[in-house]
Amino acid sequence: MPIPAVVPRFRGDAKIEWADHEYREPGAGELRLRIAANAICGTDRHEYYDGSPIVPGHEAAGIVADAGPGTTTAPGTCGVVYLMDFCGECRSCQVGATNQCFAKRGDVGQNTDGGYGPYAVVHETNFFPIGDELDLATATMLLDVMGTSSHALGRARLIRPDIESIFVAGAGPIGLGLLVTAKVRLGADFPVFISDVSNWRRTFAESLGAVSFAADDRDGIIAAGADMCFDSSGRQAARELALAASTRRGGLICVGHGEGLMLDVSRDLIAPERAVMGSEYFRYDELPENLELLRAHADYIGKVITHRLPVSELRNAFELFFSGQTGKVVITQEAE
Numbered sequence: 085m086p087i088p089a090v091v092p093r094f095r096g097d098a099k100i101e102w103a104d105h106e107y108r109e110p111g112a113g114e115l116r117l118r119i120a121a122n123a124i125c126g127t128d129r130h131e132y133y134d135g136s137p138i139v140p141g142h143e144a145a146g147i148v149a150d151a152g153p154g155t156t157t158a159p160g161t162c163g164v165v166y167l168m169d170f171c172g173e174c175r176s177c178q179v180g181a182t183n184q185c186f187a188k189r190g191d192v193g194q195n196t197d198g199g200y201g202p203y204a205v206v207h208e209t210n211f212f213p214i215g216d217e218l219d220l221a222t223a224t225m226l227l228d229v230m231g232t233s234s235h236a237l238g239r240a241r242l243i244r245p246d247i248e249s250i251f252v253a254g255a256g257p258i259g260l261g262l263l264v265t266a267k268v269r270l271g272a273d274f275p276v277f278i279s280d281v282s283n284w285r286r287t288f289a290e291s292l293g294a295v296s297f298a299a300d301d302r303d304g305i306i307a308a309g310a311d312m313c314f315d316s317s318g319r320q321a322a323r324e325l326a327l328a329a330s331t332r333r334g335g336l337i338c339v340g341h342g343e344g345l346m347l348d349v350s351r352d353l354i355a356p357e358r359a360v361m362g363s364e365y366f367r368y369d370e371l372p373e374n375l376e377l378l379r380a381h382a383d384y385i386g387k388v389i390t391h392r393l394p395v396s397e398l399r400n401a402f403e404l405f406f407s408g409q410t411g412k413v414v415i416t417q418e419a420e
């Protein structure tokens with residue numbers, strides 16, 4: 085049976101209206117989830133200001149309400165939604181690189197209804213069960229915060245296995261994710277340098293164990309140096325400074341979308357044997373290890389969430405998040 089519900093409609097220009105909607109029955113291989121939490125992401129800016137024909141929200145956690153034919157996940161199962169509705173059969177998916185699927189069916193919350201509504205219908209293949217111990221707001225940390233960051237850290241270790249320090253340009257949600265992920269994976273004393281234009285964000289990053297710099301403190305950042313550098317800001321100047329700050333055999337991992345990058349290939353790449361690499365979201369098969377880490381460090385990683393607000397406060401939550409003085413803001417709903 086379709087389920088009628090009232091959902092938030094993003095009309096553009098920061099307008100959110102509530103409207104009637106129907107959630108269809110799950111088809112073969114699909115689950116209908118009752119959404120419990122969805123973390124706001126910087127890329128939601130597009131839907132918030134430009135409007136969206138679907139219900140946005142791509143960092144969702146929920147409970148299986150009902151399951152379509154051919155599925156094995158029981159109603160009542162808690163889990164998170166992996167953004168990419170990967171095919172499972174293409175050359176990338178066959179080797180587990182589900183974030184590079186050649187025949188992706190969609191992105192949940194970007195072109196099919198996502199986590200700011202009370203339900204979502206997703207393929208069972210991109211639902212990840214998490215057990216019952218974690219609260220579902222904290223579980224959203226498995227997605228952009230831990231998932232994207234752990235994947236980027238893994239990319240860095242392909243270039244530099246003997247990594248002893250990192251520098252992160254940008255202390256927004258992905259930058260904070262890199263910080264906490266590096267600390268839980270590489271040790272509480274592992275040096276993480278981070279830069280941002282915002283004092284508030286720098287102070288917040290320091291409270292999580294980073295050494296922080298103003299984004300324009302070129303001398304300080306280069307003097308600190310780091311084995312591998314990451315850009316989550318998307319800014320060209322930040323990328324170029326991060327590359328300059330990386331040591332010999334190091335490099336730059338670009339995680340934030342945005343501007344370009346100018347290279348002096350001899351000086352920047354050949355002589356110091358540095359690399360520049362992109363990193364996009366993460367592989368579905370990285371979720372189990374991140375779940376173990378989140379269970380072991382839920383208090384520390386959970387500090388990245390500074391606000392939990394009910395969905396009735398959705399517009400206020402967006403305004404708060406875009407003020408730049410928050411960590412992750414998670415929207416919660418009654419899912420029982």
Ligand SMILES: [Zn+2]
Binds near residue numbers: 125126127143
């Ligand atoms: Zn996101």
Ligand SMILES: [Zn+2]
Binds near residue numbers: 171172176184187
């Ligand atoms: Zn595929």
